Amino acid sequence: MLTETQVREFKKLLDDRFYELREEVRQELLRTDDQTYIELAGQVHDLGEASVADLLVDLQLAEIDKHIREIRDVDAALLRIAAGRYGICKDCKSIIVVERLRAYPTAKRCHRCQISHEHNYPGSGGPSM
Ligand SMILES: [Zn+2]
16 A cells, blocks of 8 residues: 555645646647637636646647646546545556556556556557556
């Protein structure tokens, strides 16, 4: 099991990643020259994970879409932390090794289950952990 300190470290990592992603999304919106998007950029600034994803979910911008998916992954990981389920594989319920979490803080499966998931659903949305 992860220690409380480790969980706090991962939470910090995920929070930082979220702020980074939100800023990138904001910059991309500002770059579009589209008044609607530029107004959205102003709102994005103060929102939390789930709200940002919801606000932008209908935008058909490929670059932003990728970020939104990652924001959702970050959001889900933070929810698992809040629920005390962070670092537990969603398929087999075993503990995800800390090295894997360091490499993929949003990982929701252990390595073994991830491989069989990708085997069962080839090409289903790329590197979704
Ligand atoms: Zn597993």
